[in-house]
Amino acid sequence: MIYKIFKNTLLTIFAAAVLIPSSIVVLGSFKKDVEIYSKPLALPDSWNLDNFRTLIDSGSVFTPFKNSTIVAVSSVFFTILFASLVAYAIARSVTVSGKVLFGLFALGLAIPGQVNIIPIFTLFTDLGLNNSLFGLVLVNIALTLPISVFIISAFFKDLPKEMFEVASIDGANHWRVYRSIAMPLARPAIGATSIFLFVINWNDLLYPLMLINELDKKTLPLTLIDYRGEFATSYSMLFTAILVASIPMVLMYIFAQRSFIAGLTAGAVKG
Amino acid sequence: MAAPAFALYSFLYLYPAVTNLLYSTQRWDGVTTPEFVGLKNFQNLLTNDDLFLKILGNNIRFSLIVVIFQTGFALLFATFLLKNTRTNIFLRTVYFFPTILSSVSVGLIWTFLYDPNYGFINAVLKAIGLDSLAMNWLGDARFSLYAVALTQVWFHTGQMVVIYVAGLQQIPAELYEAAEVDGASRWQQFKNVTWPMALPTTAVVVAYTTIQTFRAFDLIYAMTSGGPLNSSDLLVTMVFNTAFVGYKFGYAATQTIFLVLLVLLVTYLQRRVLRIDDGTKK
Numbered sequence: 235m236i237y238k239i240f241k242n243t244l245l246t247i248f249a250a251a252v253l254i255p256s257s258i259v260v261l262g263s264f265k266k267d268v269e270i271y272s273k274p275l276a277l278p279d280s281w282n283l284d285n286f287r288t289l290i291d292s293g294s295v296f297t298p299f300k301n302s303t304i305v306a307v308s309s310v311f312f313t314i315l316f317a318s319l320v321a322y323a324i325a326r327s328v329t330v331s332g333k334v335l336f337g338l339f340a341l342g343l344a345i346p347g348q349v350n351i352i353p354i355f356t357l358f359t360d361l362g363l364n365n366s367l368f369g370l371v372l373v374n375i376a377l378t379l380p381i382s383v384f385i386i387s388a389f390f391k392d393l394p395k396e397m398f399e400v401a402s403i404d405g406a407n408h409w410r411v412y413r414s415i416a417m418p419l420a421r422p423a424i425g426a427t428s429i430f431l432f433v434i435n436w437n438d439l440l441y442p443l444m445l446i447n448e449l450d451k452k453t454l455p456l457t458l459i460d461y462r463g464e465f466a467t468s469y470s471m472l473f474t475a476i477l478v479a480s481i482p483m484v485l486m487y488i489f490a491q492r493s494f495i496a497g498l499t500a501g502a503v504k505g
Numbered sequence: 506m507a508a509p510a511f512a513l514y515s516f517l518y519l520y521p522a523v524t525n526l527l528y529s530t531q532r533w534d535g536v537t538t539p540e541f542v543g544l545k546n547f548q549n550l551l552t553n554d555d556l557f558l559k560i561l562g563n564n565i566r567f568s569l570i571v572v573i574f575q576t577g578f579a580l581l582f583a584t585f586l587l588k589n590t591r592t593n594i595f596l597r598t599v600y601f602f603p604t605i606l607s608s609v610s611v612g613l614i615w616t617f618l619y620d621p622n623y624g625f626i627n628a629v630l631k632a633i634g635l636d637s638l639a640m641n642w643l644g645d646a647r648f649s650l651y652a653v654a655l656t657q658v659w660f661h662t663g664q665m666v667v668i669y670v671a672g673l674q675q676i677p678a679e680l681y682e683a684a685e686v687d688g689a690s691r692w693q694q695f696k697n698v699t700w701p702m703a704l705p706t707t708a709v710v711v712a713y714t715t716i717q718t719f720r721a722f723d724l725i726y727a728m729t730s731g732g733p734l735n736s737s738d739l740l741v742t743m744v745f746n747t748a749f750v751g752y753k754f755g756y757a758a759t760q761t762i763f764l765v766l767l768v769l770l771v772t773y774l775q776r777r778v779l780r781i782d783d784g785t786k787k
Contacts, residue, residue, distance in 0.1 A: 237691055241585050244581070244582075244585070245582070245585055245586075245596060248578070248582065248600060248662070249596060249599050249600070251659060252599050252600060252602055252603060252659075252663070253599065254625070255614050255615070255618060255625075256602070258614075258617070258618075258625060259614055270623070271622075271623040274625050274628070316509060316510035316513065317510065319506045319507055319509070319510060320506075320507040320510045320511070322506060323506045323507040324507075335507060335511070338511075338514075338519070339514070341519070342514065342518050342519075344765075344769060345518075345522055345765055346716070346719075346720050346764070346765065346768060348720055348722065348741050348744070348761070348764075349522065349525065349761040349762075349764060349765050350517075350518065350521040350522060350525060350761075351744065351745070351748065351761070352525060352528060352744075352748050352754055352757055352758050352761065353520075353521035353522070353524040353525045353528065353758075354517065354521050355748070355749075356524075356535065356754070357517075357521060357524070372513065372517060373517060375513060375517075376513055376514055376516075376517030376518045377517075377518070379510060379513070379514050379518070380514075380518075383510075408506060409506075412506070433605060436607070437606075437607030437608060437609070437723075438723070439607070439608060439609055439722070439723040439726065439727070440722050440723060440741075440745070443726070443745075444745075444749065454607075455607050455608075455609040455723070458607075458609045458610065458613060458727075459609060459726070459727060462613060462616075462727070469617050469620075469623070472613055472617070473614075473617075476610045476613060476614065479607065479610060480605075480606055480607070480610055483605045483606065483607075484605070486605075487602070487605050491598055494605065495597075495598075495601055495667055498601075498604055498605070498664060499664065499667050499668055499671070
């Protein structure tokens with residue numbers, strides 16, 4: 235009995251701790267500042283889109299939204315492409331080269347990506363890749379390759395080797411086996427990894443902060459940081475911007491909860 | 506087939522890591538010609554930099570708090586939510602939700618909650634008559650680190666709950682049944698079945714959380730930028746400031762190398778401790 239009360243109290247408190255701030259943000263984006271301060275959890279006096287209109291009129295939301303989409307989608311696509319090729323090469327290798335390749339990428343798991351901020355900054359300055367979305371995509375790919383190789387390799391390792399061999403005997407070359415056997419089989423691992431990568435790339439602040447300072451190249455997290463200064467006294471605008479920046483993730487989470495949770499958990503466990 | 510990936514990875518991961526080692530032996534502002542100083546940066550860092558020691562202390566405290574509370578809550582909630590009932594699945598989904606938000610969004614939301622004048626936390630405290638407890642949570646050097654740590658725990662506990670649930674569901678039900686037949690209380694069941702059986706999962710959760718806390722940047726940058734008076738400054742925010750505010754590129758590179766060594770050491774020690782622990786239980 236006491237156990238039940240204890241359990242239910244704790245569970246309720248933590249659920250409230252998640253739901254209350256989320257509700258404050260959603261409701262707040264329809265409110266004026268005064269309303270947020272006086273009654274943060276009440277329904278708005280009137281449901282209007284004034285804040286959203288102001289945000290759009292300020293001209294500072296479409297561009298970062300577009301930039302974040304371009305960066306996240308291309309980073310995920312190329313990381314998955316490259317990582318699955320590496321994982322395939324490792325899985326099919328009969329010599330020691332596969333182990334060496336795996337070892338080199340495993341090294342990347344031991345060196346946190348944050349460590350490279352200074353050399354990457356100087357390298358990108360030399361190459362003129364600062365303020366370039368292409369540059370950001372390159373960094374994202376390089377930083378997330380080790381973990382992606384790791385996850386996809388682990389998946390390939392669990393597949394029976396015969397799957398690949400039979401196709402090879404039938405005369406299919408490596409590209410064909412990769413495309414029509416390995417990739418379709420790896421779909422669950424690829425799906426989970428893609429979600430994991432998408433969340434990381436969509437949300438990242440450190441590298442954009444360091445590499446991007448032109449207004450028309452900024453990604454959403456950078457823009458949010460700018461809003462913090464700009465709307466320092468206006469939480470209603472800040473909440474509206476947070477809501478807009480989170481919409482893609484929230485929609486994906488609602489419609490693909492299971493793969494989302496699986497993806498982010500795989501990233502943590504395997505990492 | 507691995508060639509394009511390998512080229513990119515070498516160029517933007519391995520090569521920079523080597524350049525970084527070189528930078529750590531230089532005095533360099535990022536613009537003028539670098540000056541070779543040997544191991545002087547390392548010497549300064551370890552013997553002559555009070556701010557670094559303070560921030561290292563901050564980061565260790567931050568890591569301990571987050572690891573202990575996040576792991577503890579996650580294990581507790583996972584034991585509560587172990588069965589796949591509708592309510593439990595719903596609650597797990599709710600708890601996991603913050604994980605999908607960006608650190609910046611989370612940081613800004615909590616900046617509002619902590620706001621000394623308009624914030625939700627102080628409003629609640631005042632409403633229940635605890636006016637004296639209403640503090641300037643992020644603006645006071647006594648509280649800022651703990652306030653940020655609490656946000657981090659809020660942010661990732663749900664993710665760890667899911668990892669624990671997956672681990673705990675592997676424990677054979679017979680073990681609990683046997684314990685119950687022996688008349689073991691809930692606490693004894695937890696102590697003698699759940700805890701030892703969950704150790705491998707705990708090892709994963711603790712290792713992941715520790716690394717996460719030593720890599721923390723986005724959340725701190727969005728909430729306090731390390732302030733006030735460096736009270737919530739952590740190692741990565743320190744590196745960022747050393748390089749891009751102080752323009753000491755060589756010294757910042759030295760700091761990152763310290764960070765790598767520290768992370769490797771902590772990971773190694775944790776693996777050893779948790780493995781030994783695992784061994785004695787067998």
